[in-house]
Amino acid sequence: MIAKFFRINGLVQGVGFRPTVYRIARELGLNGEVFNDAEGVGVVLEGEDNQVLAFPEAMRQGKPPLARIDYIHMSDTPVKGYTDFTITESQEGKVKTAITADAATCKACLEDMFTPGNRRYRYAFTNCTHCGPRFTITKHLPYDRPQTTMAPFKMCPQCQKEYTDPLDRRFHAQPNACPVCGPELCFENARGEAIEGDPIDLTIDAIRAGKIVAVKGLGGFHLVCDARNPQAVAELRQRKGRDEKALAVMMANAKSAALYAEISEAARSILESVARPIVLLPKKANIDLPGIADGLSDIGIMLPYTPVHWLLFHSLAGKPDGAQWTESLCLNEMLVMTSANRSGEPLVIGNDEALEKLSGIADFFLLHNRDILTRCDDSVVRMVGEKPIFIRRSRGYAPEAIKFDQAIEPTFAAGAYLKNTAALTRDEDVFLTQHIGDLENTQTTEAYREAASHLAHLYEIKPQVVVSDAHPDFFSTRYAAKLADETHAKFFSIYHHAAHIGVAMAELNRKEPTLGLALDGVGLGPGKEIWGGELLMVKRTGFERWGTLLPLPLPGGDIAAHEPRRMGASVLTLLKKESLIEKFFPTLPNAAHFGSLVTNCKLSPASSSVGRLFDALSALLGLCDIQHDEARAAMLLESTAYKAVPHVHRDGFEIKGGQLNLLPFLDKIVCAHSSLDTQSVSQWAADFHATLACGLVQLTLRACRQTDYRGPIALTGGCMANRILTACLVNELHAQNMESYYPQKVPAGDGGLALGQVWLAHLALEAQADQFIFEGDR
Known part of the structure; x- marks a missing residue:
C-alpha cells in the first residue's frame, strides 16, 4: 500500500475533470480524493503501487474532451487510510490554473434538446461539462458557480442531483440549468415590449418576413436576418453603416455549407470544432448572394455553437425529432450573423444597452436574463493549403494560453492600434485577450481597459514588465506607459515590424537571430518612416533591416x-x-x-x-x-x-x-x-x-x-x-x-502583435538589455 499526491495543471477546471479522475480511480481500485484549487487539480491516491503508478497514463489517455493536461507532478504523501474515493470542495490559493474558452454545444446535449419528452427539450441554455459558456461568464478562479453569472439561478432538485453525481456528465457543470430553474428567453419589439409566444418561433417568423433581429448570444449580440433576402441584407447594411465589408453567415451543418462553398477536410475539421470560428471558404462557382461578400472569392461561414442557434435552425427545419438532423439534414437556409454594434464601436452585451444602441438597427430582440460578463466576438480563420491562419482570434480560443518552453517574467503587452488584442503572462503561459478591435474611440478604449483588467484579475497577474508598440500616439502605448509608471515595472517599446517577426519566433520558442518578412499596411519605423514591407533580422537586443x-x-x-x-x-x-x-x-x-x-x-x-x-x-x-x-x-x-x-x-x-x-x-x-x-x-x-x-x-x-x-x-x-x-x-x-x-496560433497581423512584443521583451531581458533597438540598415 502506497500513497501519492498528484498535482495536475492545464485546462482542468470546468471540463468534467474531477468526475473523470473519480471514474479512473474507481476503475483502478484506488481510494483517496480529488479537488479543485487555484493551482489546478489535486489528487490523493492510496492503493497498490502498480495501480497508483498507472494513474498518470490512464489520466492522459482518458481525459475529458475539453481538457488539456500540461503536466502531472507526483510526490509522496503519508498513508491516511482512505476507505473510498471522494470529490471534495474547491480550495483557495494563488491562481495557477486557467479557464477554458467557450465551447460549442456537444452531441449529448443536442440529443437532450431535440428529444420530445426530455426535460430539456428545446431548452435554450442546455449544457454540460463538455460544452457551453466558460470565459464569457467567469469572474474569477477557481471556476465555481458563485464566481460566474449563473450565481443568481438556484438549481432545482433535479439539476442539483445531476450537479452532485460524480458519474453524471453534468457533475459540477457550473452553468447547469433547466426550464424550471435556469435562464429564460424573451422576444421584444424595438420599444422593449415583450411579445407573447415561443421566442424562437417568433424570431424565425420575423426573419422570414424580412426583418432584422438582435439575438443575444455567448459573448454579445448578433444582428440576424435572412441571408438569401437581398432586401433584408441591404437594409441591415444601410442601418448599421456597413458599406463593403463582408457579412458572416451561419448554416446548419457542413453538409449545408457545402451547397455554397468548397470545403476541404482540414477546413471542415475547423468548421466543426468546439471553437466554431467563422471560416473563410472559397465560394462555389455561380453562387449569387447579393450583399453578403460581393466581389470576393470567399464567404465566411460558421456553424451553430449555442443552443439558441440550434433552436433557430430546428424551427427552420420543421422541428424534427432527435438530433440526427443536426448532421444529416441538408438545409438551404442561411442566416446573416454579424456583430451587433454600430460601426467602430464595441460589441453590445447587455439587454438595456442593446435596446438603447440597436433600436435603430434591429426590428426585434431575442433576449435572455443571463448576464454576459465578457464581450467576445466571433473568431475568424482562413486556410492556406491545409493549415489554418487566424484573421481574428477571439471566441472559442480566448483566453486559452500560448505555451512557452520556459517560465518568463510576469509581462503585460499592450498590442497595436488596429485589430487590438493585449496579452498577459504567467509562468510559461501567455494569455491573449479576446479581439478588441481598432482603438479609435472612447467606447473601444474602454472595452480595452475592461478586457486587460479582467484578464489580470482572473489570473491574479501583476506585471513586472510592460511592453508596447513604439508609436507614441497609440492609446495602447499611452496605457502601457501609465501602467508601467504606476506599477514600477520595466518598460519596453518594440518597433511594429520587429514585433511581427517576434510573433513567429514566439510560436517557435526561437531565441536565435531570425530573418523574416513583415508585410502589412503601415507601422512606424525608427526614423518615423512609414514602414510596411520589411526584411528584418531580429535578435535578442534589437533588429537590423536587410531589405x-x-x-x-x-x-x-x-x-x-x-x-x-x-x-x-x-x-x-x-x-x-x-x-x-x-x-x-x-x-x-x-x-x-x-x-x-x-x-x-x-x-x-x-x-x-x-x-x-x-x-x-x-x-x-x-x-x-x-x-x-x-x-x-x-x-x-x-x-x-x-x-x-x-x-x-x-x-x-x-x-x-x-x-x-x-x-x-x-x-x-x-x-x-x-x-x-x-x-x-x-x-x-x-x-x-x-x-x-x-x-x-x-x-x-x-x-x-x-x-x-x-x-x-x-x-x-x-x-x-x-x-x-x-x-x-x-x-x-x-x-x-x-x-x-507563418503564425498559426495567433493572427499574423496586428491581432497577434502582443505575442511578439512579449517574446522580444523577454529576449532583451535575458540579454540584460535596457531596451530593444534598431541597429540600422545593412
Missing part, C-alpha cells in the same frame, strides 16, 4: 489609405506618366495637376507598405478607387487573382541597394491598360502576387548569402492573410530549399 520595398509617396498622407486611386496616381507619377492620371482616375480631385502633390514630400510622405502597393495595383486595374473598409482593395485584387494561374514576371522587378522595386511590373499594366478585360485583369492580378513573392524571396536570398543565415524565414504581418501571396512565398522559398513559417 525593404521601394517607398511610394502617399498623396495627402493618411487619406491615401482610403483612396487607392491616389496610390495609382502615385505610381503613374513615379513612372513619369502623370499625364495619364486624369485618364485613369477622372474623378480624382485636381487630377490634371495631381502629380505635383505626389512630388511634394511634405504633403506626400513615402511608405514602403505592401498594403499600399496592393492598393495601387487594384486602382490601376480598375477594381477599387475608394475603399470604406480596410484592405478592401487588396481583397478584391486577391479575389480577382483567384480566377487565374499565377506566373512570375522575372523582368517585373529590380533589386538595388536592398530595395525591391516593382515599378517595372506596374509599368507593364499601364501599357496594357487599353486592352484590359475581365480575363486579363485576373491574370495580371495573379501574376502580380507571384512576381511580388519572387522579388521578396530574391531579396531574402540576398540577405541569407550576406549573413550566412540558415534558419527558417518568418512570414508575418497582415498581408499573410492573403492566401495567394502566402502560398506563393512558401512555394518560392521551398523551391530555394528554404524553410518558412
Whole structure:
C-alpha cells in the first residue's frame, strides 16, 4: 500500500475533470480524493503501487474532451487510510490554473434538446461539462458557480442531483440549468415590449418576413436576418453603416455549407470544432448572394455553437425529432450573423444597452436574463493549403494560453492600434485577450481597459514588465506607459515590424537571430518612416533591416489609405506618366495637376507598405478607387487573382541597394491598360502576387548569402492573410530549399502583435538589455 499526491495543471477546471479522475480511480481500485484549487487539480491516491503508478497514463489517455493536461507532478504523501474515493470542495490559493474558452454545444446535449419528452427539450441554455459558456461568464478562479453569472439561478432538485453525481456528465457543470430553474428567453419589439409566444418561433417568423433581429448570444449580440433576402441584407447594411465589408453567415451543418462553398477536410475539421470560428471558404462557382461578400472569392461561414442557434435552425427545419438532423439534414437556409454594434464601436452585451444602441438597427430582440460578463466576438480563420491562419482570434480560443518552453517574467503587452488584442503572462503561459478591435474611440478604449483588467484579475497577474508598440500616439502605448509608471515595472517599446517577426519566433520558442518578412499596411519605423514591407533580422537586443520595398509617396498622407486611386496616381507619377492620371482616375480631385502633390514630400510622405502597393495595383486595374473598409482593395485584387494561374514576371522587378522595386511590373499594366478585360485583369492580378513573392524571396536570398543565415524565414504581418501571396512565398522559398513559417496560433497581423512584443521583451531581458533597438540598415 502506497500513497501519492498528484498535482495536475492545464485546462482542468470546468471540463468534467474531477468526475473523470473519480471514474479512473474507481476503475483502478484506488481510494483517496480529488479537488479543485487555484493551482489546478489535486489528487490523493492510496492503493497498490502498480495501480497508483498507472494513474498518470490512464489520466492522459482518458481525459475529458475539453481538457488539456500540461503536466502531472507526483510526490509522496503519508498513508491516511482512505476507505473510498471522494470529490471534495474547491480550495483557495494563488491562481495557477486557467479557464477554458467557450465551447460549442456537444452531441449529448443536442440529443437532450431535440428529444420530445426530455426535460430539456428545446431548452435554450442546455449544457454540460463538455460544452457551453466558460470565459464569457467567469469572474474569477477557481471556476465555481458563485464566481460566474449563473450565481443568481438556484438549481432545482433535479439539476442539483445531476450537479452532485460524480458519474453524471453534468457533475459540477457550473452553468447547469433547466426550464424550471435556469435562464429564460424573451422576444421584444424595438420599444422593449415583450411579445407573447415561443421566442424562437417568433424570431424565425420575423426573419422570414424580412426583418432584422438582435439575438443575444455567448459573448454579445448578433444582428440576424435572412441571408438569401437581398432586401433584408441591404437594409441591415444601410442601418448599421456597413458599406463593403463582408457579412458572416451561419448554416446548419457542413453538409449545408457545402451547397455554397468548397470545403476541404482540414477546413471542415475547423468548421466543426468546439471553437466554431467563422471560416473563410472559397465560394462555389455561380453562387449569387447579393450583399453578403460581393466581389470576393470567399464567404465566411460558421456553424451553430449555442443552443439558441440550434433552436433557430430546428424551427427552420420543421422541428424534427432527435438530433440526427443536426448532421444529416441538408438545409438551404442561411442566416446573416454579424456583430451587433454600430460601426467602430464595441460589441453590445447587455439587454438595456442593446435596446438603447440597436433600436435603430434591429426590428426585434431575442433576449435572455443571463448576464454576459465578457464581450467576445466571433473568431475568424482562413486556410492556406491545409493549415489554418487566424484573421481574428477571439471566441472559442480566448483566453486559452500560448505555451512557452520556459517560465518568463510576469509581462503585460499592450498590442497595436488596429485589430487590438493585449496579452498577459504567467509562468510559461501567455494569455491573449479576446479581439478588441481598432482603438479609435472612447467606447473601444474602454472595452480595452475592461478586457486587460479582467484578464489580470482572473489570473491574479501583476506585471513586472510592460511592453508596447513604439508609436507614441497609440492609446495602447499611452496605457502601457501609465501602467508601467504606476506599477514600477520595466518598460519596453518594440518597433511594429520587429514585433511581427517576434510573433513567429514566439510560436517557435526561437531565441536565435531570425530573418523574416513583415508585410502589412503601415507601422512606424525608427526614423518615423512609414514602414510596411520589411526584411528584418531580429535578435535578442534589437533588429537590423536587410531589405525593404521601394517607398511610394502617399498623396495627402493618411487619406491615401482610403483612396487607392491616389496610390495609382502615385505610381503613374513615379513612372513619369502623370499625364495619364486624369485618364485613369477622372474623378480624382485636381487630377490634371495631381502629380505635383505626389512630388511634394511634405504633403506626400513615402511608405514602403505592401498594403499600399496592393492598393495601387487594384486602382490601376480598375477594381477599387475608394475603399470604406480596410484592405478592401487588396481583397478584391486577391479575389480577382483567384480566377487565374499565377506566373512570375522575372523582368517585373529590380533589386538595388536592398530595395525591391516593382515599378517595372506596374509599368507593364499601364501599357496594357487599353486592352484590359475581365480575363486579363485576373491574370495580371495573379501574376502580380507571384512576381511580388519572387522579388521578396530574391531579396531574402540576398540577405541569407550576406549573413550566412540558415534558419527558417518568418512570414508575418497582415498581408499573410492573403492566401495567394502566402502560398506563393512558401512555394518560392521551398523551391530555394528554404524553410518558412507563418503564425498559426495567433493572427499574423496586428491581432497577434502582443505575442511578439512579449517574446522580444523577454529576449532583451535575458540579454540584460535596457531596451530593444534598431541597429540600422545593412
